[in-house]
Amino acid sequence: MKSLVNDKPNLFNIFYLEAKTETLRLFRTPGFSIPTLLFPIMFYTFFGIVFSMNPATMPTYLMITYAVFGVIGPALFSFGVGIAIERGQGWFDLKEVSPMPASAYIVSRVSLTFIFASLIILLLFAIGAMFGDVRLMRWQWIALALIFVLGSLPFCAIGMTLGLYLKSNSAPATVNLIYLPMGFLSGLWLPINFLPEIMQQFANLLPPYHLAQLALKITDMDLGFPVALHVSVLAAYTLLFMFLATKAYHKKDKQ
Amino acid sequence: MKTSQNEPIASIRGVTKRFDDKLVLNNVDLDLFEGEVLSVLGPNGAGKTTLISTMLGRLSLDSGDISLFGNRPGALEVKRQCGAMLQVSGLPDMSTIKEHITLFQSYYVNPMDYDLVMAFSGLKDIENQYSKTLSGGQKQRLLFALAICGNPKLLFLDEPTVGMDITARKSLWEAIEKLKSQGTSILLTTHYLEEADQLSDRVIMLNRGNIVREGSPEQIKSQINTKKIRFNSTETIAAFSQLETVAKVSQVARNNPNEDGSCYFELESACAEKTMAEIFDKQLKLRDLTIIGAALEDAFELINNEDSLQHNRLSE
Structure with missing residues (x-):
């Protein structure tokens, strides 16, 4: 048998090209970029600014919760729907048998999620500051932006798992069926204390609720539960879904 | 170039694969040598694509063993020596041909020169087009370009010329001949017997997961003397x-x-x-x-008929 040369290609170059190709592709796909960018902005402008019930706190509160809603979108859709469709086409199989390191696939989509998340955050901050009269300290703006961007990670893991299990034709509908109700029940559209007690209890199980509470802590608008609780729930979700995704990825004989 | 002609770069030993209760590959033995074009022929459902999938490490084996370059199929070091053209129904729409190829080249240690990939695949004039706008034949050529762009030692082509017109098919055959002359080993499945006849050094015929014939196209054709x-x-x-x-x-x-x-x-x-x-x-x-x-097609028909008759007799 001939032995193999153990040279390796430049991993960072692969990461860079993979992320660049994927990001360019999605910016050129209006079906992805327009709803992802526009929905959180549109909802926030309606409910947070134009029809705001309490102009003193509402624009700030909803800017934060719609930012959470906004960053979950690209995470769930680029991973969940993207992978499911590529699997349906056989393109994912081709990537899988190519020497692409599996890490490149994940790194590229996480970077892409971060880029879209940052854009959504910037737009929401700008609208909040200009039209909603949102006034925050500089550290608060920065802390919020960091929480939102990093907070998209558990949803990347969830999206990846969905993408690896769902069928391509049902993936968009299924992801929407998870995304929208989960956002509402986590208090992202309306403040959580507007919801009945039982629904507030249920929200404890949902990761967007915990991400929103974590962010609302920065402006002292949260319900007052410890940071550790929110962080551990988010971490637990991330680990659980990373495990499920790894299992699905390494499963052979998948069809 | 051909110093190790007698050492297979890929060897399959006693491979059996079932899907549920259906036997798809039955105790298959096969070696592939350097610079050799091996065609796998057979009717639909004969096990051609399954054979490639097992060699790419995508399927578990019920029994048997596969070794590529002395390593297990699916290992990253093995993948870096291989290129594959699979039956893909669609590619990401909004990337250009050039972007696709540049990305795939980055996965390999010594990728093929970009201009050479263009020359082999004949895509130079449309390198900046989005894959969305490509015709079926152009998509096949792009998939071929992606398979060869890493300078693979072993190339898997699963029905490469489906949907291509005769001009595109002939230029792909030319590319395969050239790659072969550079020492690339090629495993090809096809429905077009003319293709196998023209390109292959060796042909195996699969039917119901069994290798029913193996030999050069001439040997197989000579088995029928009409x-x-x-x-x-x-x-x-x-x-x-x-x-x-x-x-x-x-x-x-x-x-x-x-x-x-x-x-x-x-x-x-x-x-x-x-x-x-x-x-x-x-x-x-x-x-x-x-x-x-006789054309290879006649041999093929005859052998399959014989095999089916035998199969029916056995099951009676």
């Missing part, structure tokens, strides 16, 4: 079917005879010389005579 005799004649079909050495007579375009009432006939004969002697003895008049040897 010849086809074609000509134009005003005689009736009965005149030819009475000949002793003729196995089968068919009248070509029966409903559309020429003005003088003549028709084209095709005779199959195990001994063309004797048949011709018979025809001349009986003074049957012929025009436009051709005698041709």
